[in-house]
Amino acid sequence: MTGTELVALITNLQNAIKQVPLIQTPQQGAGAQGAVQMRIKSSQGSADRLSQSKSMVLQDSDLPQKPLSRHRRNQSQHGVVLSVATAFEPLVDLKGEHLNVAKISDNGKKQRKNWTSMWTVLTTDELLLYKDKQETGVKPGSKTDVVQLCGAVIEWAAEKSSKKNVFQITTNTGSEYLIQTDSFPTASKWHEAIRKTVDSSVRNHIKLQQSEGKGFALRRSNSSDLLSRHSSLPGHGSVSPNMKQRNPVHRRSINVFGSSKLKHSASDSADKNGVKNRLKKFIIRRPSMKTLQEKGLIKDRVFGCHLLTLCDREGTTVPKFVRICLEAVEKRGLDADGIYRVSGNLATIQKLRFIVDQEEELDLDHNQWEDIHVITGALKMFFRELPEPLFPFRFFQQFVEAVKIKENKQKTQAVKKLIQQLPKPNHDTMKLLFSHLQKVLAFSRKNLMSTQGIGIVFGPTLMWPELDAGNMAVNMVYQNQIVEFILIESREIFDLDRM
Secondary structure, three states: OOHHHHHHHHHHHHHHHHHOOOOOOOOOOHHHHHHHHHHHHOOOOHHHHHHHHHHOOOOHHHOOOOOOOOOHHHHHHHHHHHHHHOOOOOOOOOOOEEEEEEEEEEOOEEOOOOOEEEEEEEOOOEEEEEOOHHHHHOOHHHOOEEEEOOOOEEEEOHHHOOOOOEEEEEOOOOOEEEEEOOOHHHHHHHHHHHHHHHHHHHHHHHHHHHHOOOOOOOOOOOOHHHHHHHHHOOOOOOOOHHHHHHOHHHHHHHHHHHOOOOOOOHHHHHHHHHHHHHHHHHHHHOOOHHHHHHOOOOOOOOOOOOHHHHHHHHOOOOOHHHHHHHHHHHHHOOOOOOOOOOOOOHHHHHHHHHHHHOOOOOOOOOHHHOOHHHHHHHHHHHHHOOOOOOOOHHHHHHHHHHHOOOOHHHHHHHHHHHHHOOOHHHHHHHHHHHHHHHHHHHOHHHHOOOHHHHHHHHHHHHOOOOOOOOOHHHHHHHHHHHHHHHHHOHHHHOOHHHO
């Protein structure tokens, strides 16, 4: 072999060594490199050498991670693909189920509460309601109702219905839905799944806004300010560029996010000073309450008025509204199931309250008050809104001490003595009310109301401490016991047999 051929052979061998892929970890040192060189010098075939050389290549997961760039532009470029790709991943795997649903508001407009069993299906950002399970297999146009969950608010709403396990969904457009099922685990499961879906849809919306380069994000809130921003949510379209140009308020809100300082012009300051001056002049010139009452612009209220003041104004010892309510119940409601326990329609109760406060002519025999639970609900609301309860504050602790007496006869005399010390309107109103409740008990087989049930309903309605310094649960127990005991011994305490 000539010298030229020997030099060419060495050159080819060196080039072959350089072409072998070699990536080593910090733990691998010169020993790893020596191992590779030994494999090349061995007499193995090219295929074996290729497989062994590949085994030395590290996977991407083993490589040290490159530090993320802190530059804002780099972050947006690398983060957009991930956020958009994962924007609509399913949050929960919750199959459809029959739930009781009542739509009580449609875009802010109140509706009559009608419970309906609906086949309910939860998606990534919507709650689909079907009249029947079979409807889920047909085209989307046949859906009974679609509840948009992006920007919605979900909360337990035991006070909205006499049913148990009720929670409410308020959408960003002002629609309100009540969801209910008799099984608490089922209700809790759906409540938690919907809450997580709401949170996920909000985060996904923010990611989409950021991926499009917008400088604002959706903010969840329990207040009604979500209603004014529903146009920016998915499924509601977007604001046109022309509208943005014509709306200086919107343009100013975007500038707040885009700049660190908000500049006020001299004209803005002048406008504010002008508004302040006009407000000061209005406050100084406003008429007094007495003047407004004399002109008939403001009328004396019935609800929320002190019992002594109301009776003095009407020239009686029992408020007129209390008397006509009790007469209406005795006339057509003593046998009603759950009388005083079942709640009436709140909107109708508020309408009745408005008529009473405006001193308009009230006819409880009218068909709009045919639901007796509306009348009983308004009566309970009247007692709850008294500035001082029917059992005055200064007597609360004395009644508690009296009901603790173990001997029944002494307890009766102690309670009777306290009631006789009450102001005349309180005493007479209480006497008429408990005489009425005795008539309710006479129909207990039909209305299913017991002395304990009435005590639970009227205990916190007729008495409460002036300061909630004690244990609320303990106070509630005494409130119920006092009302129940007076109801049982009312004939002796109020001398009802002599009436």
